[in-house]
Structures are given as C-alpha cells and as structure tokens.
Amino acid sequence: MASTSLLKASPVLDKSDWVKGQSVLFRQPSSASVVLRNRSTSLTVRAASSYADELVKTAKTIASPGRGILAMDESNATCGKRLDSIGLENTEANRQAYRTLLVSAPGLGQYISGAILFEETLYQSTVEGKKMVDVLVEQNIVPGIKVDKGLVP
Numbered sequence: 441m442a443s444t445s446l447l448k449a450s451p452v453l454d455k456s457d458w459v460k461g462q463s464v465l466f467r468q469p470s471s472a473s474v475v476l477r478n479r480s481t482s483l484t485v486r487a488a489s490s491y492a493d494e495l496v497k498t499a500k501t502i503a504s505p506g507r508g509i510l511a512m513d514e515s516n517a518t519c520g521k522r523l524d525s526i527g528l529e530n531t532e533a534n535r536q537a538y539r540t541l542l543v544s545a546p547g548l549g550q551y552i553s554g555a556i557l558f559e560e561t562l563y564q565s566t567v568e569g570k571k572m573v574d575v576l577v578e579q580n581i582v583p584g585i586k587v588d589k590g591l592v593p
Contacts, residue, residue, distance in 0.1 A: 501582050507553035512542050513586035514558060532560075540566040549579030556584050 502509070514522070519538065520530030528534050539561055555576050562585055564572050573583045 498582055501580065502554045504553045507551055509554040509556065510542070510548075510552045510581075511556045512539065512558070512561065513556040516558075516560065519558075535560070536564055537567055539564065539572060540568075543572050543575045549581050552579075552581050554582040554584060556586055558586055 516530065516535065519535050523530050523534050523538065543555070544566060557572070561572055562583075566572055566575060576583045
C-alpha cells in the first residue's frame, strides 16, 4: 500500500513537521486548510487570496492523474549534444526545431501536465511562429522554468 506524504506547518510549535501516512488532515488556525487522501488523489486547499486560488489550480493541473511532467530543460550545450548525435549543428534554429517537435506532438496534453523549460525556450517561438509557452498552455500543460544555471565546470 502506497503512503502519502505532506509537509505541514505546525500551528502549535510554529515549525514544519514531515507527516507520512495513508490519510492526512491538516487545519491551520488561519483561513487555510489542506486535505490530502491517499488513492483518491484529492487535494483541497482553502485560502483567502486569489494568488492562493491560482496556486491551487496550478497544483491540481500538474497533479492530474495519469499525466506526468516533461523535462525539456536541457542547456544549450546538452541540447547540442543531442543534435550532434544526429549530425546537426548546435544552432538556435535547430534547437527551436527540436523543441517545436516536443511541444507540438499530437495528444501531448493527454499525457503531460507540466513542462520544465530552459530559459531560451521561455522566449522562443515554434517554427510556425507561435510562442512555445502558448502551445503548451493550449494543451492544458503548465509551463515552468529551470531556475538553476547548471553545474559550474
């Protein structure tokens, strides 16, 4: 039987506790409450701000049952190695074509709920001229960005 984990803030101790179990119910004295149940994949959060509402909507989209996250956050150097393996130069146009192939795969949104992008991809358009981020959003895929800069040699 799989267990469910949740990081919860403790209202009494004013610290974070790591809770593991099959069913977790957490209530904070503030206006927020979280209910997470194993096997039902239901997550309920109540909060007062529209920012919290948007965060909950995003989390529910990413955690959609049967869908995963596409990690397409390769650096330009790593993407260049992929291109080199098939005899292509590491140019922005070739990286754009490669990423267009990834984001425009038919039915992608049925299986992918989120995509981690490299910074270049965030501002890039497909070869057809449509923003890659827009192509993802139209398929109900939440775009995100890689925030680290990779390893330093």
